[in-house]
Structures are given as C-alpha cells and as structure tokens.
Amino acid sequence: MRARTRGTGLHTLVGAYVMDAITDADRASFERHLLSCEQCREDARGLREATARLAAAAALPPRPELLEQTMQAAARVRQLPPVVPGRSHQIPAGQRWRHVLGTAWRPAGAGARLWLARATLAVVVALAVTATVFGLHMSSMQGKLSAVEQRDAMIATVLGARDATTLTAKVTTGGTATVVMSHRARALVFTANGLTRLPTAQAYELWLMSPVGDTPVGMLPPARKGMSGPMVVSRLGPGEQLAMTVEPASGSRHPTSAPVVMVVLGG
Amino acid sequence: MNTAGGEHPGSGQRGAGASSARQGGLEVVLAAVARGDDAAFGVLYAQAAPAVLGIARRVLRDPAQSEEVMQEVLLELWRTAARFDPSTGSAEAWIMTVAHRRAVDRVRSEQRAADRELRAATASVAYDEVSDAALTSLEHQRVRRCLEGLTDLQRESITLAYYGGYSYREVAQLLGLAIGTVKTRMRDGLIRLRDCLGVE
Numbered sequence: 001m002r003a004r005t006r007g008t009g010l011h012t013l014v015g016a017y018v019m020d021a022i023t024d025a026d027r028a029s030f031e032r033h034l035l036s037c038e039q040c041r042e043d044a045r046g047l048r049e050a051t052a053r054l055a056a057a058a059a060l061p062p063r064p065e066l067l068e069q070t071m072q073a074a075a076r077v078r079q080l081p082p083v084v085p086g087r088s089h090q091i092p093a094g095q096r097w098r099h100v101l102g103t104a105w106r107p108a109g110a111g112a113r114l115w116l117a118r119a120t121l122a123v124v125v126a127l128a129v130t131a132t133v134f135g136l137h138m139s140s141m142q143g144k145l146s147a148v149e150q151r152d153a154m155i156a157t158v159l160g161a162r163d164a165t166t167l168t169a170k171v172t173t174g175g176t177a178t179v180v181m182s183h184r185a186r187a188l189v190f191t192a193n194g195l196t197r198l199p200t201a202q203a204y205e206l207w208l209m210s211p212v213g214d215t216p217v218g219m220l221p222p223a224r225k226g227m228s229g230p231m232v233v234s235r236l237g238p239g240e241q242l243a244m245t246v247e248p249a250s251g252s253r254h255p256t257s258a259p260v261v262m263v264v265l266g267g
Numbered sequence: 268m269n270t271a272g273g274e275h276p277g278s279g280q281r282g283a284g285a286s287s288a289r290q291g292g293l294e295v296v297l298a299a300v301a302r303g304d305d306a307a308f309g310v311l312y313a314q315a316a317p318a319v320l321g322i323a324r325r326v327l328r329d330p331a332q333s334e335e336v337m338q339e340v341l342l343e344l345w346r347t348a349a350r351f352d353p354s355t356g357s358a359e360a361w362i363m364t365v366a367h368r369r370a371v372d373r374v375r376s377e378q379r380a381a382d383r384e385l386r387a388a389t390a391s392v393a394y395d396e397v398s399d400a401a402l403t404s405l406e407h408q409r410v411r412r413c414l415e416g417l418t419d420l421q422r423e424s425i426t427l428a429y430y431g432g433y434s435y436r437e438v439a440q441l442l443g444l445a446i447g448t449v450k451t452r453m454r455d456g457l458i459r460l461r462d463c464l465g466v467e
Binding site: 015049050056062077166 | 308
C-alpha cells in the first residue's frame, strides 16, 4: 500500500465521515474542511453512494402493518416547503416523531383528519406491497424484466407519476373499485375491494370501452383477503372508459352482461 | 494543515453521485412525495423501507427500536422531501444517509456502556450475518463479493463502523490499531468498494 505518513490529516476523515463514525465535534470541523475542499466534497459524495449500497445489501422486509401505520402518521405531518433562494432554510435539528407515531395506529378519533379515505389507503397499501417486491428487484435488476416485473414496474410508474389521480366507484353488485391513473403515463392500475364472490364458472372481466368498440383488458384474478388485483392497463386512448362485467370464467370477446362498474377516465 | 496538498487516492475517477438520474426512479418518486402525493409516498416506502429497516437493524440490533427508527426516517423523508437536492447525490444515498445517521444517533444517545460491550462481542460477526438476511439479491451478492475484495483491516473497519455503528476511535480500540490507521483503512476501503461496485 502507498506510503501515507500524513494519513492523519483531516481529509482522511472522509471515510469515517460518510459512515457517521465520528463525533459531532469531528463532524463540524470536517464539514468546515469540506467547504474549502472541492475534491473532498466529491470524494464524500462518491463514498456515500458506496455506503448506500452497503445499506441496500442489508435490506429486510418490514412487517406489513408498518406501512399503513407509517402512512397514517405521515398524513398528520406537515411537509417542509422547498428551499426558496434567498431565504434561510434551517431544518430544525433533533425533530422527533414519536409523538406522531405514538398515536398513529390507534383508531382515528372523530375529529381526526385523515386525508386518505380508508378504501384508498388499503389500495395504496396493497400496491405498495407489490411495489416492495419490485423495489427489491430493482436493485438486482439486470437485463430483461419478466412479465410480472414489467407489471410491477408499471404499477410503480403509475403510482409515482406526477399526475397520478385516484378514482373510486361502487360496484353495483357489491364492493368498491379503485383506479389510480396517470394520463401522462397513459396507464392505470385497477384494484377492487370486497367484490361479491362469484361461482367458479364465472369471473370478473375488465374492458376498455370507447365509441369505436370494446376491448377486453383481462380477467380479474381471484381476490385475496378481499382485495382483487392489481391489474395494469396501459396504452390508454382518449375517450376510453373502464368497465367490469361478469363473464364466463374463460372470458368473453365482447361483454355479455351489463357492466357492474364503469369508471370514466376523462382526458 | 495544508489541504491543497492532500492526497485523494482514487478520486476523480468517478463523478460520484453527480449523475443522479441513475435508474431514474427514486428521484422522481421523491419529487412527487414533496408535492404531498401519498401514493408516491407508498412507492417511496416500498422502495426505501427495506433498506432503511435493514441498516437500522444492523446498527441497533433491537427489532422494535429498528422499526421505530425506520418509521421515523420515512416520516423524515416525507417531511423533507422538498429539500432533497439531486446535485448532491442520488436519492438512495440521501435516504441512506438520513437512515444511518438516525440509527447511529439513537445508539449513541441511548445505549449504555453495558450494551455496548455486548455489541462489541457480536459486531465482529456482523459481516457474516449479511448472508443471513432475508434477501439474497444479486446486489447483495455483489456487495458481499466486493467486501471480500478488501483487506481484512479495511473490511473490519468498515463493517464495524457502518454496520456496527462504532466511531473510528472505538473501531481503533476494538481492532488494537492506531487511530490514523483506522481512518485511512476506512477511506481506502470505501474507495475500493466504490470502484468495485461501479458506483456512478
């Protein structure tokens, strides 16, 4: 290894710095050093990327219920505005969330302002669980995606889209349909909750309906824990509506019954 | 000291996190979260929570505390998403910096001396436990392979510091090395790791 007798110099702290292996006093003096050392900032940035990979390699799946708890807690936390140039932007240090988390998973009181409707939250939770699988795959993604991975990628794209909007509609035979759609991505994610169970000879089928005709989208897989889907519909055209009908289990080319739900997509 | 004359082995070979659009996804998701998009927050959770929980668990050991830290970090991300600056590095690096820092802060503020001795005994096996994690992804294998490419001292310094949450002074004591030696092992090891992982 290279001789580095001056190895105790301040700039050698960069490794300890990006791993938080330093005292607050060390950190303060190193950060002062960073201000005057562009190369050190560049080094710190690159080494931070490496440490992020160390963290990713240690990933563990959280217990499923933590997602909903965290999302409900977030609904009670006001977000900081972006930094506007010319204004100071101190982030208050030592913020603690325990008081928020402490109440998050209790049933919401009458006055609680939950900004996610229950049904929507359940859908987001279900989708995010799917996306978790996808997220884990992301890090190991090399080359081609399988069909399932493509679907999950599409779900993540729709949910992450800037213009993602959520539409819910009652299913006439029971249950609720939820559509998260992005006009920009020209795609939507469909889920349904609490659908009436059908005899095995029948199944729910999704359609895109437009003035030019009806296009079958696919059969809704059997519900798990009351939740059906998610199904991804991509390459949406203008003026199309999403519909669901009850069909023979093998599916139909054209709807053979009246839709049990219609979602006007707009745009 | 004269910083201008400092050595920066390996630096300049890579543009660090400057190319923040790597795989694109998380930066876009963060931007949506900053606008209060709760569906995007669900996606952020899905993509970030496992690694945040993983690193909290490695540092804190205690499952309940790790979950608390994971939730605190996710809420911190929700709150401060608008402050993320892509020019300072990737979203992943930003998120993991927040996560690791919080886990280490928790250890340092709450862990008593007795606990730390206990951890000292277990931290040395931390590296091997990487393989016991619930996930064995390609990423995981790549990191493991790259860790194996380090010298023993580099690897031990890094795993004790990053996964164990020890300061470089504590690492020096645990390994019976001079403080300056530990600092350079940490830096050189991370540089090697960075190059091995092909971090952009």
